[in-house]
Amino acid sequence: MEENLKKKDDKGFSNGNPENIKRDFKGLLGGVGVFLKDLLDIRDNTDQEATKASIIADIPFKGHTSWILICSIFIASVGLNANSTAVVIGAMLISPLMGPILGVGLSLATNDIDTLRRSLKNFAVMVVLSVFTAFLFFYFFPLRDESSELLARTAPDIRDVLIAFFGGLALVIARAKKGTIASVIFGVAIATALMPPLCTVGFGLAIGNFGYATGAMYLFTINTIFIGLATFLVIKVLRFPMVRYANSQRRRFIARMASIVAILVMIPAGFTFYDVFQESLFRKEAKQFIANNIKPYELPGEGRYLDNLTDIAYAHGKDGYIELVFMGSESIPDNVVATWNTQKNNYVKLRNVELKIVQGSKNLELDQMKYVNELYETKKAELLSKEQQIQVLKEEVGKMSKIAAQQIPFQEISAEAKTNYENLSNLGFAYTITTDFSKLDTIPVFNVQWKKGLSSHQKTKDTQKLTDWLRLRLKNAKIQVREEKI
Structure with missing residues (x-):
């Protein structure tokens, strides 16, 4: 019986012996390890000399490379201006900006101070030339619409960081392989998108919008840092x-300087991430x-929440704010706003954030038109044609006109009332909000005072007559007139 336990069955598996089971398990793990090593190991198929030579060859910026860069800048600028994704992709494919960035990562990883110096110098010249060329194009070109392709490069987020880092990894791994994988290089050039942000910087400077310029430069910096960091890590x-x-002393100095520069690059990369x-x-x-x-909150009457005018401001470590814009003839009750502030505190990142409520004016039509204009400025970046822009404007103006039509022109009404009713001594006006606990309603209420000495019968008669006239004049059957006692 014991001898049978030590033997394996006909299929080759251990028959319950602990030592045999452990040995089989180790063999299984070893086999998986060998499989994964063969699958993921890239060292055996790496040509270090050819990789280093090809990266260094792409660093210089002169002659043909300079003209290729200028052409790619113009192509990218036209594509961004025309909101053409295909044209922008074409500009990214021919851009030579990636060369000096890989050179920086390689030189830091190998303590090559001369290559580092040449890479930084050429990279700086490329960036300055790109921004200057894009600035000239957008400054003198008559059509400078803020297309969605342009605005997409002004607000980087966490996805841009991940794209730059993994794109850099893919690029260096492809360059290191014996027989470079060209399709990977083209794909990384499209994914990391170095050229469009620089063109957007030139666009922001040309129109005087430094917010666009700084946002786009921030995106370009993210791409540059994380591509260089990925290169550094793969080379290591x-x-x-x-x-x-x-010279041993020079060797130690250069190694020290390369390490310091590498750390200085990785620190902002960490903070940026x-x-x-x-x-x-x-x-x-x-x-x-x-x-x-x-x-989900249902505003009374014609009121509505303008989602496109919502402003979410992150203050980078300080208290930000969330600005919500509402339009309508009725204000949002204070208890509702207080409830929103309480609900906001249930979100960890929003506890110290100010909740700003912007509501449409009841009496000033100019405020309403201001919000229509703001809506247009926000929406036009998302629209693909002028016809769509006009359609959106027509819809919003129609809605605002409907709200404006409900406003009471009190100054005109009071002048007409004084002319028609000689016994009228004082006229006041206010909105009264009422509810039957299922919905809210807004009632325009006029308060009147009649001259002293007028009989009660005459006051009642004139009050009813004034009520009928106001309802007819303002085309609002909800209007009420209340007599105030003197």
Whole structure:
């Protein structure tokens, strides 16, 4: 019996012996390890000399490379201006901006100070030339619409960080393989999108919008840092040989300087990742709060929430704010706003955020037209044609005109009432909000005072007559007139 336990069955499995089971398990793990090593290991198929030579060859910026860069800038600028994704992709494919960035990562990983110096110099020249060329194009070009392709490059988030980092990894791995994978290089050029943000910087400077320029430069910086960081890490993992210097003192100095520069690059990369990640969480919670609490609220009458005018401001470590815009003839009750503030505090990232409520004016039509104009400025970046812009404007103006038509022109009404009713000594006006606990209603109420000495019968008669006239004049059957005692 015991001998049978030590033997394996006909299929080759252990028959319950603990030592045999452990040995089989180790063999299984070993087989999985070998499989994964063969699947994921890239060192055996890496050509270090050819990879280093190809990266260094792409660093110089002169002659043909300079003209290719200028052409790609113009193509990208035209594509962004025309809101053409295909044209923008074409500009990214021919842009030579990636070369110096890979050179920086390679030089830091191998302590090659000369390559680092050349990479930084060429990279700086490329960036300045790109921004200047894009600035000239947008400054003199007569059509400068704020297309969605342009505005998409002004507000980076956590996804841009991940795209830049993993795009950089894919690029260096493809360059390191014996027989470079060209399709990967083209794909990374499209995904990381170095050229469009620089063109957007030039656009922002050309129209005087420094917010666009700084946002786009922030996106470009993110792409640059994380592509360089990915290059640095892959070169280290592949154990590229360090550059040796004959002078031992110079070798130590250069190694020290390369390490310091590498750390200086990684520190802002870490802070950038953290900051962008926190902003992404903040905006996610803000949108959840709005979707769960603001949008379901039913405003009375013609009132509505203007989602397109919502402003979510992240203050990068400080208290931000959420601005909500409502239009309508009736104000949102204070208890509802207080409830929203309480609900807001249930979200961790929103506890110290100020909730701003902007409501349409009851009496000033100019405020309503201001909001229509703001809506147009916000919506036009999302529209694809001028016909759509005109249609949106018509719809919003129609809605605002309907709200404006319900307003009481009190100054005109009071002058007409004084002319028609000689016994009228004082006229007041206010809105009264009433409810039957199922819905809210707004009633226009006029308060009148009649001259002293007028009989009660005459006052009642004139009050009824004034009520009928106001309802007919203002085309509102809800109007009420109340007599105030002197």
